Amino acid sequence: MTDLLMIRGVSKRFPGVQALTGVDFDLRPGEVHALMGENGAGKSTLMKILAGLQPADDGEILHRGEAIALRSPLEARERGILLIHQELSLSPELSAAENIYLGAWPTNGIGLLRKSELNRRAGEALKALGCDVGPRTRVGSLSIARKQMVEIARIHAFKANVVILDEPTASLTDAERDQLFATIRDLKARGVGIIYISHKMDEIFTITDRITVLRDGIVQGTLTTSETDADRVTQMMIGRKLDAFFSRAEERFGEEVLRVEGLGRRGDYHDVSFSVRQGEVLGLYGLIGAGRSEVVESLFGIRGPDRGKLWWQGRETAFPSPRQAIDMGLCLTPENRKEQGLVLGLGGRDNIVLPSLKAFSRLGIMRRSREQAVYLTYRDLLQIKTTGPATALRTLSGGNQQKFVLAKWLCRKPKLLILDEPTRGIDVGSKAAIHALIAKLAEEGLAVIVISSEMPEVLGVSHRILTMADGRLTGEFSGAAMTEENLIRAVAHHAA
Amino acid sequence: MNGTTVRRLAADHYVWMLLALVCVFFALLSPHFLTAFNIGNVLTQSAFIGLLAIGMTLVILNGEIDLSVGATLALSAALAIGLQNSGWPTSAAIAAGLLAGTALGFINGAVVVASGMHSFVVTLGALIGIRGLVFVYTKGNALLVEDFTYADLLEVHVGPVSLTAIIFLGMLAFFQWLLSASRHGREAYAVGDNPEAARDAGVKVGRHKIINFTISGFLAALCGILLSIRLGTAEPQAGRIWELWTIIAVVLGGTRLQGGVGSLWKTLGGVLVLAVLQNGLRLLNTPNHVELIVMGVILMIALGIDRLMTLLRARERTA
Numbered sequence: 001m002t003d004l005l006m007i008r009g010v011s012k013r014f015p016g017v018q019a020l021t022g023v024d025f026d027l028r029p030g031e032v033h034a035l036m037g038e039n040g041a042g043k044s045t046l047m048k049i050l051a052g053l054q055p056a057d058d059g060e061i062l063h064r065g066e067a068i069a070l071r072s073p074l075e076a077r078e079r080g081i082l083l084i085h086q087e088l089s090l091s092p093e094l095s096a097a098e099n100i101y102l103g104a105w106p107t108n109g110i111g112l113l114r115k116s117e118l119n120r121r122a123g124e125a126l127k128a129l130g131c132d133v134g135p136r137t138r139v140g141s142l143s144i145a146r147k148q149m150v151e152i153a154r155i156h157a158f159k160a161n162v163v164i165l166d167e168p169t170a171s172l173t174d175a176e177r178d179q180l181f182a183t184i185r186d187l188k189a190r191g192v193g194i195i196y197i198s199h200k201m202d203e204i205f206t207i208t209d210r211i212t213v214l215r216d217g218i219v220q221g222t223l224t225t226s227e228t229d230a231d232r233v234t235q236m237m238i239g240r241k242l243d244a245f246f247s248r249a250e251e252r253f254g255e256e257v258l259r260v261e262g263l264g265r266r267g268d269y270h271d272v273s274f275s276v277r278q279g280e281v282l283g284l285y286g287l288i289g290a291g292r293s294e295v296v297e298s299l300f301g302i303r304g305p306d307r308g309k310l311w312w313q314g315r316e317t318a319f320p321s322p323r324q325a326i327d328m329g330l331c332l333t334p335e336n337r338k339e340q341g342l343v344l345g346l347g348g349r350d351n352i353v354l355p356s357l358k359a360f361s362r363l364g365i366m367r368r369s370r371e372q373a374v375y376l377t378y379r380d381l382l383q384i385k386t387t388g389p390a391t392a393l394r395t396l397s398g399g400n401q402q403k404f405v406l407a408k409w410l411c412r413k414p415k416l417l418i419l420d421e422p423t424r425g426i427d428v429g430s431k432a433a434i435h436a437l438i439a440k441l442a443e444e445g446l447a448v449i450v451i452s453s454e455m456p457e458v459l460g461v462s463h464r465i466l467t468m469a470d471g472r473l474t475g476e477f478s479g480a481a482m483t484e485e486n487l488i489r490a491v492a493h494h495a496a
Numbered sequence: 497m498n499g500t501t502v503r504r505l506a507a508d509h510y511v512w513m514l515l516a517l518v519c520v521f522f523a524l525l526s527p528h529f530l531t532a533f534n535i536g537n538v539l540t541q542s543a544f545i546g547l548l549a550i551g552m553t554l555v556i557l558n559g560e561i562d563l564s565v566g567a568t569l570a571l572s573a574a575l576a577i578g579l580q581n582s583g584w585p586t587s588a589a590i591a592a593g594l595l596a597g598t599a600l601g602f603i604n605g606a607v608v609v610a611s612g613m614h615s616f617v618v619t620l621g622a623l624i625g626i627r628g629l630v631f632v633y634t635k636g637n638a639l640l641v642e643d644f645t646y647a648d649l650l651e652v653h654v655g656p657v658s659l660t661a662i663i664f665l666g667m668l669a670f671f672q673w674l675l676s677a678s679r680h681g682r683e684a685y686a687v688g689d690n691p692e693a694a695r696d697a698g699v700k701v702g703r704h705k706i707i708n709f710t711i712s713g714f715l716a717a718l719c720g721i722l723l724s725i726r727l728g729t730a731e732p733q734a735g736r737i738w739e740l741w742t743i744i745a746v747v748l749g750g751t752r753l754q755g756g757v758g759s760l761w762k763t764l765g766g767v768l769v770l771a772v773l774q775n776g777l778r779l780l781n782t783p784n785h786v787e788l789i790v791m792g793v794i795l796m797i798a799l800g801i802d803r804l805m806t807l808l809r810a811r812e813r814t815a
Contacts, residue, residue: 053696074698089693091686093756102686103697107679
């Protein structure tokens with residue numbers, strides 16, 4: 001029994017979701033063990049339990065043969081279990097040394113900082129990494145890759161024996177990634193166990209020893225990396241039939257509504273070209289961070305592109321501001337409806353008319369009767385469950401809130417509707433209703449672009465699917481070619 | 497030295513340039529401004545808001561705010577005079593005043609941490625409640641000290657510099673040293689800069705905040721005591737809206753209201769700008785209410801320019 005970490009039967013339930021069910025997972029000293037799965041498969045929940053950020057409901061975690069219950073990140077760190085976040089958890093105003101040892105600064109008897117000691121120790125930890133960041137450097141002035149090195153220096157500083165790396169290469173260049181891999185191999189040689197979370201197949205097969213696949217919170221199996229291949233892993237990640245019923249609009253395409261060519265913005269996406277026609281539902285699939293939201297935000301004028309051309313209803317047009325986009329008939333429901341899409345303290349009626357106040361007012365005075373009529377129309381059309389036109393949206397379910405987002409744009413009679421993650425975090429019933437609505441709108445001639453990280457959704461509602469990874473279009477699929485395998489390959493294998 | 501470097505220096509030391517500017521302005525307009533006596537006077541006047549600003553800087557670094565300092569100083573002043581009038585030894589009365597302020601600061605911090613409410617709300621409540629206590633204790637009247645030697649306690653000068661100013665500068669130096677040299681001080685930056693990271697790393701965020709609120713309460717009390725000695729009276733309305741002047745001084749000094757950025761040296765700059773403005777306008781015989789208008793306008797312009805420079809710098813960094 002030489003396993004560094006043994007997880008036995010760990011379960012975790014959140015309201016409405018069973019995030020993990022009876023998860024078993026082992027980590028040996030000096031091993032890099034990949035944890036894979038689609039978005040929502042339960043990887044981050046498991047990771048948070050290990051890092052002491054959340055307790056497990058059930059099950060057992062053995063660290064060096066000893067059962068442990070982690071109640072805080074501090075306890076995890078004291079045992080040598082360290083999570084290196086994807087979003088870095090650094091204080092930009094503090095020095096590298098202060099960040100590395102945050103929470104464990106050396107002091108003398110009366111609480112004075114022993115700065116030279118701190119800087120010397122941090123300097124050693126950084127040097128052990130082969131990193132040339134000085135311990136006194138202000139972290140806010142470092143590049144992302146170097147910030148990450150500062151985080152990783154914590155591994156040396158706290159003599160960690162279990163390290164969880166969450167998408168560590170998400171913002172690194174190839175050269176920086178190679179350096180990270182060298183660091184990982186070095187840690188391996190010292191007997192540190194590493195849990196490596198990534199979506200990138202080529203990395204998984206370069207650096208890991210074993211792969212455990214999670215799906216819907218259940219372990220699908222653990223494979224030895226050298227004895228398997230990407231196809232097998234992909235199949236384990238999908239593994240299911242499309243179980244939900246999706247309604248796809250009948251294909252009655254009209255004229256082209258929007259076409260873009262050679263769209264690009266430095267650091268976000270490159271060379272993106274596509275078009276969408278009346279009555280067509282175009283799916284845009286990719287992992288979080290692939291650049292999907294950035295592209296549609298550019299179309300809507302939130303942050304314009306650096307280059308590229310736009311044709312609107314067949315005519316070449318300048319990229320609009322959000323106001324102009326709305327006036328043209330291009331509407332966007334953003335990914336985060338709570339922050340960007342709705343005023344949650346106001347009622348449904350006020351939210352619907354908010355972008356169209358002009359149409360509902362005369363000489364600046366609101367015309368309540370018209371507002372009420374429109375509210376009732378969309379409440380019935382979208383089957384929104386609410387207690388009244390003034391009920392604050394905060395009190396409604398996510399599904400009903402999302403329907404109000406749709407109502408708000410639909411009452412402007414748009415020509416192109418862009419839906420960014422339209423069903424994230426909402427219940428199954430509302431999901432089906434929104435999918436049905438998308439189909440109905442397309443049949444009435446509306447062009448729709450649906451962005452989703454949920455593969456069944458994008459496969460179910462789209463006529464045609466574009467895949468994106470690392471800011472580039474990596475594939476276009478329609479008809480029989482729209483399969484889960486093809487989509488996963490298109491977003492995961494592009495770099496291999 | 498290219499344009500970028502100049503601009504960076506200008507943004508980093510903005511408050512000192514502003515101070516130099518207002519000093520030159522008043523020196524040109526009034527022959528009385530640049531005299532040793534007047535400069536000593538400005539330092540003494542700045543000590544009161546200055547003591548409050550030290551505590552406020554610590555609290556704001558944590559990402560919190562303390563609106564109760566003005567009321568706390570009034571209570572401490574009232575206790576120091578009221579208790580000795582009722583027979584307490586002077587030192588005991590002063591100690592009671594300091595203790596009361598310190599305790600109120602501790603309570604502020606404890607309530608903020610325990611309730612999870614924002615300190616704006618908590619200390620706004622404290623502001624009103626403590627002011628009420630002052631009125632109850634003084635029955636709404638100014639308390640006049642009976643032992644007149646009390647008012648002489650601070651009549652010690654080193655050249656033109658008063659003991660009041662020396663106490664303020666000493667406190668400032670001490671707390672700046674604490675900020676830069678102690679674990680508590682450096683962790684204050686971490687707590688304000690990225691609270692989640694600090695908490696995850698095992699920094700006791702709550703304890704930190706309580707300590708800083710307690711320091712703020714103590715310094716407010718000290719300010720109240722010094723004021724009562726200087727004036728020989730304790731007014732129930734003493735220190736009204738001083739919390740706002742204090743916040744302006746701290747922000748002028750470049751401390752970020754969201755926390756994590758700031759230093760007491762720069763806060764000193766902000767405090768001095770306010771004191772010089774007020775002093776200069778009085779030397780020019782500006783009517784009382786016009787003085788407020790002028791100060792309001794100047795401060796808005798000053799903060800506007802500061803904001804502009806911060807934006808320019810941010811743009812340079814990303815470019």
